[in-house]
Amino acid sequence: MFTNYSQMLSETLTSIFKKLPAKSVHAHCDGPCGVYDPSSARVTAEAVLSMTKKLIALAPAGNDQASISAYNNTFSRFVAIKEEESQKAKKELLILWTDYFKPEHLATYPDLHDTFWKAAKLCSACKVNIDQTKAEELLAAVQKIHSMFWSSKGRSDSWVTAS
Amino acid sequence: MFTNYSQMLSETLTSIFKKLPAKSVHAHCDGPCGVYDPSSARVTAEAVLSMTKKLIALAPAGNDQASISAYNNTFSRFVAIKEEESQKAKKELLILWTDYFKPEHLATYPDLHDTFWKAAKLCSACKVNIDQTKAEELLAAVQKIHSMFWSSKGRSDSWVTAS
Amino acid sequence: MFTNYSQMLSETLTSIFKKLPAKSVHAHCDGPCGVYDPSSARVTAEAVLSMTKKLIALAPAGNDQASISAYNNTFSRFVAIKEEESQKAKKELLILWTDYFKPEHLATYPDLHDTFWKAAKLCSACKVNIDQTKAEELLAAVQKIHSMFWSSKGRSDSWVTAS
Amino acid sequence: MFTNYSQMLSETLTSIFKKLPAKSVHAHCDGPCGVYDPSSARVTAEAVLSMTKKLIALAPAGNDQASISAYNNTFSRFVAIKEEESQKAKKELLILWTDYFKPEHLATYPDLHDTFWKAAKLCSACKVNIDQTKAEELLAAVQKIHSMFWSSKGRSDSWVTAS
Amino acid sequence: MFTNYSQMLSETLTSIFKKLPAKSVHAHCDGPCGVYDPSSARVTAEAVLSMTKKLIALAPAGNDQASISAYNNTFSRFVAIKEEESQKAKKELLILWTDYFKPEHLATYPDLHDTFWKAAKLCSACKVNIDQTKAEELLAAVQKIHSMFWSSKGRSDSWVTAS
Amino acid sequence: MFTNYSQMLSETLTSIFKKLPAKSVHAHCDGPCGVYDPSSARVTAEAVLSMTKKLIALAPAGNDQASISAYNNTFSRFVAIKEEESQKAKKELLILWTDYFKPEHLATYPDLHDTFWKAAKLCSACKVNIDQTKAEELLAAVQKIHSMFWSSKGRSDSWVTAS
Numbered sequence: 001m002f003t004n005y006s007q008m009l010s011e012t013l014t015s016i017f018k019k020l021p022a023k024s025v026h027a028h029c030d031g032p033c034g035v036y037d038p039s040s041a042r043v044t045a046e047a048v049l050s051m052t053k054k055l056i057a058l059a060p061a062g063n064d065q066a067s068i069s070a071y072n073n074t075f076s077r078f079v080a081i082k083e084e085e086s087q088k089a090k091k092e093l094l095i096l097w098t099d100y101f102k103p104e105h106l107a108t109y110p111d112l113h114d115t116f117w118k119a120a121k122l123c124s125a126c127k128v129n130i131d132q133t134k135a136e137e138l139l140a141a142v143q144k145i146h147s148m149f150w151s152s153k154g155r156s157d158s159w160v161t162a163s
Numbered sequence: 164m165f166t167n168y169s170q171m172l173s174e175t176l177t178s179i180f181k182k183l184p185a186k187s188v189h190a191h192c193d194g195p196c197g198v199y200d201p202s203s204a205r206v207t208a209e210a211v212l213s214m215t216k217k218l219i220a221l222a223p224a225g226n227d228q229a230s231i232s233a234y235n236n237t238f239s240r241f242v243a244i245k246e247e248e249s250q251k252a253k254k255e256l257l258i259l260w261t262d263y264f265k266p267e268h269l270a271t272y273p274d275l276h277d278t279f280w281k282a283a284k285l286c287s288a289c290k291v292n293i294d295q296t297k298a299e300e301l302l303a304a305v306q307k308i309h310s311m312f313w314s315s316k317g318r319s320d321s322w323v324t325a326s
Numbered sequence: 327m328f329t330n331y332s333q334m335l336s337e338t339l340t341s342i343f344k345k346l347p348a349k350s351v352h353a354h355c356d357g358p359c360g361v362y363d364p365s366s367a368r369v370t371a372e373a374v375l376s377m378t379k380k381l382i383a384l385a386p387a388g389n390d391q392a393s394i395s396a397y398n399n400t401f402s403r404f405v406a407i408k409e410e411e412s413q414k415a416k417k418e419l420l421i422l423w424t425d426y427f428k429p430e431h432l433a434t435y436p437d438l439h440d441t442f443w444k445a446a447k448l449c450s451a452c453k454v455n456i457d458q459t460k461a462e463e464l465l466a467a468v469q470k471i472h473s474m475f476w477s478s479k480g481r482s483d484s485w486v487t488a489s
Numbered sequence: 490m491f492t493n494y495s496q497m498l499s500e501t502l503t504s505i506f507k508k509l510p511a512k513s514v515h516a517h518c519d520g521p522c523g524v525y526d527p528s529s530a531r532v533t534a535e536a537v538l539s540m541t542k543k544l545i546a547l548a549p550a551g552n553d554q555a556s557i558s559a560y561n562n563t564f565s566r567f568v569a570i571k572e573e574e575s576q577k578a579k580k581e582l583l584i585l586w587t588d589y590f591k592p593e594h595l596a597t598y599p600d601l602h603d604t605f606w607k608a609a610k611l612c613s614a615c616k617v618n619i620d621q622t623k624a625e626e627l628l629a630a631v632q633k634i635h636s637m638f639w640s641s642k643g644r645s646d647s648w649v650t651a652s
Numbered sequence: 653m654f655t656n657y658s659q660m661l662s663e664t665l666t667s668i669f670k671k672l673p674a675k676s677v678h679a680h681c682d683g684p685c686g687v688y689d690p691s692s693a694r695v696t697a698e699a700v701l702s703m704t705k706k707l708i709a710l711a712p713a714g715n716d717q718a719s720i721s722a723y724n725n726t727f728s729r730f731v732a733i734k735e736e737e738s739q740k741a742k743k744e745l746l747i748l749w750t751d752y753f754k755p756e757h758l759a760t761y762p763d764l765h766d767t768f769w770k771a772a773k774l775c776s777a778c779k780v781n782i783d784q785t786k787a788e789e790l791l792a793a794v795q796k797i798h799s800m801f802w803s804s805k806g807r808s809d810s811w812v813t814a815s
Numbered sequence: 816m817f818t819n820y821s822q823m824l825s826e827t828l829t830s831i832f833k834k835l836p837a838k839s840v841h842a843h844c845d846g847p848c849g850v851y852d853p854s855s856a857r858v859t860a861e862a863v864l865s866m867t868k869k870l871i872a873l874a875p876a877g878n879d880q881a882s883i884s885a886y887n888n889t890f891s892r893f894v895a896i897k898e899e900e901s902q903k904a905k906k907e908l909l910i911l912w913t914d915y916f917k918p919e920h921l922a923t924y925p926d927l928h929d930t931f932w933k934a935a936k937l938c939s940a941c942k943v944n945i946d947q948t949k950a951e952e953l954l955a956a957v958q959k960i961h962s963m964f965w966s967s968k969g970r971s972d973s974w975v976t977a978s
Contacts, residue, residue, distance in 0.1 A: 043200045077405060157323065219558070277439070293558055293562050361536040402732070568887075689858045
C-alpha cells in the first residue's frame with residue numbers, strides 16, 4: 001500500500017525504520033482464527049441421523065389430497081434438510097482435515113487421511129440414500145475424529161450429544 | 164398429489180381407507196430436526212473474540228511494500244472473517260429464539276426476548292467495530308443463553324470452550 | 327495500521343495532528359448502509375403466499391409417467407421455493423428487528439418483540455406446512471411491521487403489493 | 490413416479506382416465522411464483538449509492554492506532570457491503586430480464602436488452618470503483634426499468650425510495 | 653484513507669509527489685481477474701442434461717415402502733440438483749454477457765444479446781420442466797457461446813465435454 | 816410414500832408386481848450426476864494466481880485522497896476475490912477427492928490422499944498470504960490432479976488454460 005508514498009517516506013525515515021524488528025504475522029497457524037471444534041460436525045451429523053429416522057417413520061395422515069400434499073411437502077423438505085446437513089457435516093470435517101491437522105500429526109495418527117476420507121464418503125452416502133446404518137456410522141466416525149482432535153490438543157473432552 | 168387419480172382410487176377403495184387412523188406428522192416440534200445446540204453459537208462467538216484480539220494485535224512486519232501488503236491482506240481477511248462469524252453467531256442465536264423457544268417458555272424466562280435482542284445487537288456491534296469488550300459481552304450473552312437453553316431441557320451441561 | 331510507522335510519524339507530526347477534531351464515524355447508525363425498507367420482506371411474503379396457493383391448486387395433467395414426473399418436478403420445486411422465500415422473509419424481518427429498531431422504539435411500540443417473534447414463527451409455519459391461512463397471516467404481520475416501521479420514521483407509506 | 494405401478498393401474502382404469510382433460514400446469518409463467526417487483530433492485534441500488542457516499546466521506550477519527558484500525562475496519566466492511574449490494578442489484582435486474590420479460594415485450598421495448606446490459610454493467614462499475622456518478626446512474630437505470638416493468642403490467646406505480 | 657493525514661503530508665511532500673506519474677489501475681478490464689472461461693458454463697449444462705436424463709430413466713426398484721422412499725429421495729434430490737446446476741449455468745453465462753463482452757463486440761456479434769437471452773431462458777426452462785430437448789438445446793447454446801467467446805480472443809479452442 | 820396405501824394395493828396386486836425386476840438406481844456412482852471435470856478447479860486456480868499477481872503489482876495512482884481510496888477499494892476487493900476463488904478451488908478439488916475417487920483407485924494412485932491434502936493446504940496458503948510461488952504451486956497441483964483424473968478415465972486430455 002502507498003507504494004511510492006512509503007517508498008519515499010522510507011527513504012526519508014530510513015534511519016528510524018532500520019531499528020525496527022521484523023515481526024512474523026502468522027507464526028504458528030495457517031488458519032484464520034484458531035477456533036477449531038468438532039462440535040460443529042457433531043451437531044450436523046446428529047441432524048442427519050434425526051432426519052433419516054424421521055424420513056423412515058414418515059407416513060401420510062390420510063389418503064385425502066390435503067394429507068398427501070402435507071406428506072409430500074414434509075418428505076421433500078426433510079430430504080432437502082438431510083442433504084444440507086450432510087453437506088455441512090462434510091464441510092466441517094474437511095476444515096479439520098485441511099486446516100487443523102498438520103504433517104506432524106501424521107506420525108501420531110497414521111490413519112488420518114483414511115479416517116477423514118471414509119467419513120466424507122459417509123456424508124455422501126447419507127445424502128444419496130435414506131440409510132440409518134450409514135447415518136449411525138457417520139456419527140461414530142465423527143466421534144472418532146472428536147477423540148483424535150482433542151487428544152492432539154492434550155485434552156480428553158467427553159462426547160456429549162444434543163439429542 | 165395424484166388429485167384425480169387418488170380421488171378415483173379412494174372412491175374405489177373407500178372401504179379400506181376408512182379403517183386407517185389419521186397420524187399427526189408434526190406433533191411436538193415446528194422445527195425440522197429437533198437437534199438444537201447452542202454450541203454452534205458458542206463456536207462462532209469464540210471466533211469473533213479471537214479475530215477481534217488478533218486484529219488489535221496485528222502490525223506490519225516492516226515498512227517495505229511486501230510487509231505492508233501482507234499486513235493489509237491479513238487485516239482485510241480478518242475483518243471479513245469477523246464479519247462472517249458475527250453474522251453466523253447472530254443466525255445461530257436467532258434460530259434458537261424463533262424456532263426452539265415457544266410461548267410456554269416465556270413464563271420461566273420472562274427476559275427471553277430482551278436477552279436475544281441484546282445478544283443479536285452485540286453481534287452487530289462486533290461487526291461494526293473492533294471492540295474486545297463487545298466481543299467478550301457477546302460470549303457472555305451466549306453463555307447465558309446456553310444455560311437458559313439447557314435448563315429448559317432439564318439438563319445442566321457445563322460451558323466448555325474450544326480455546 | 328502501520329503501527330510503528332504511524333507511531334513514529336505521529337511523534338514527528340504531533341503538533342499538526344493535535345489540532346484535528348476527532349470524528350465519530352458511526353454516530354447514529356449501527357447498521358451498514360441505513361437503507362432499511364420492509365418492501366423486501368413484503369415481496370418474499372407475497373411469494374410465500376403465491377407458492378402456497380399454487381401448491382394447493384397443483385394437480386398432474388394426466389396419469390401417464392411424463393405427466394406425473396412433471397407434476398413431481400413442479401411440486402418439489404415449489405416446496406423448495408416456498409422454503410427459500412419463507413427463510414428470506416424471516417431474515418429480512420429479523421434485520422429490521424435486530425438492526426433498525428433501537429431501545430428507544432420500545433416506548434412507542436411495546437409489542438415490538440412479540441410482533442417480530444410471531445412473524446418469525448409464521449415464516450417457520452409456512453415452511454413446515456402448505457397452509458394458506460398461515461401465509462395470509464404472515465402477509466398481514468408484514469403489513470403491520472410496514473406501518474410500524476414507516477411511522478417510526480414519520481412517514482405513512484401506503485401498502486402496495488406486487489400481485 | 491410409480492412407473493410400473495401407474496402403468497398397470499392405468500391399464501385397469503383406462504376407461505376412467507380417458508375422460509380427464511389434460512391440464513397445463515405452467516400456462517402463463519415460466520418463473521416460479523409470478524411475484525416480480527423491481528423494488529428489490531431499487532433497495533439494493535439505494536444501498537450501493539449510500540455505501541459509495543459513506544466511503545467518500547469516510548476519514549479516520551485520529552491518527553492513533555485504534556482510530557486507524559477502526560477506519561480500516563469500516564472501510565473494508567463498506568467495500569464488502571458495496572460489493573454485495575451491487576451483486577444483488579445485478580442479480581435482481583437479471584431475474585427481471587431473463588424471467589419476467591418475454592419475446593412479446595420486445596416490440597414495445599426495443600431497447601430492452603440494451604437497457605439491462607447497461608444497468609448490469611453499471612453494477613460492475615459500482616463494485617470496481619468508488620464512483621458516486623456511476624451509483625447515481627445505476628439508480629436512474631433501475632428507475633427506468635421500474636417504469637418499463639409496471640407499464641408492461643398496465644400499472645404506473647410511482648417511484649418511492651427508502652432514503 | 654488517512655484523510656487529514658495524507659492531506660497534511662501531501663502539503664509537506666508536494667514537491668516530491670508531483671513527480672510521480674498517475675497510473676491507471678483498471679486499464680483494459682472491468683472484471684476482477686480476467687480469467688473468463690466458458691468451460692464453467694459447459695460443465696453445469698452437461699450436469700443439467702445428465703440429471704434430466706436420469707430423472708426420465710428413474711423408476712422405483714420395487715413397490716415396497718423402502719423402494720418407494722428411496723425413489724422419492726432420489727427424485728427429489730435430482731430435481732434439486734438440476735435446479736442448482738441450471739441456476740449455475742445461467743449465472744456463468746450472465747457473467748460472460750455482463751462482464752466479459754463489451755460494446756465493441758456488438759459489431760462482430762450482432763446477435764450477442766439475443767443469444768444470451770435465449771440461453772438464459774433455456775436455463776429456466778430446464779428448471780421448470782424435465783425436458784431433454786431443452787437440456788440439449790442449452791448445451792448447444794453453450795457451445796455456440798464457447799465458439800463466440802474464443803473467436804473474440806483469437807483462439808479456436810475445440811469443444812470437449814466431460815461425459 | 817403412501818405407506819398404508821401402497822401396502823394395501825400391493826396386497827391386492829401382488830401377483831402383478833412379483834413379475835417386475837428390481838432395478839438398482841445407483842449402480843456405479845455415489846455422486847449425483849457423474850459429470851466430474853477438473854476444469855472447474857483449474858479456472859479457480861488460474862483466478863487465484865491472477866489475483867495474486869495483480870495484488871503484487873497494485874499501487875495507488877497518486878497520493879490524493881481519491882487515488883488512495885480507489886487503491887484501497889481495489890486492494891480490499893482483490894483480497895476478497897482471491898479468498899473466494901481459493902475457497903472454490905479447494906471445494907472443487909475436495910469434490911473430486913471425496914466423490915469421484917474410489918477405494919479401487921488407491922492401488923493406481925497410492926499418493927492420492929497426500930496429493931489432495933497438499934493441494935488443499937495450498938489453497939489455504941494462497942488465502943493467508945499474497946504469495947505467487949504458492950499460487951503457481953497450486954496451479955501445478957491442479958495440473959497433476961487433472962492428469963490423474965483423466966488417466967483414471969482412460970483419457971489423456973491436454974492441459975489448456977484460459978489465460
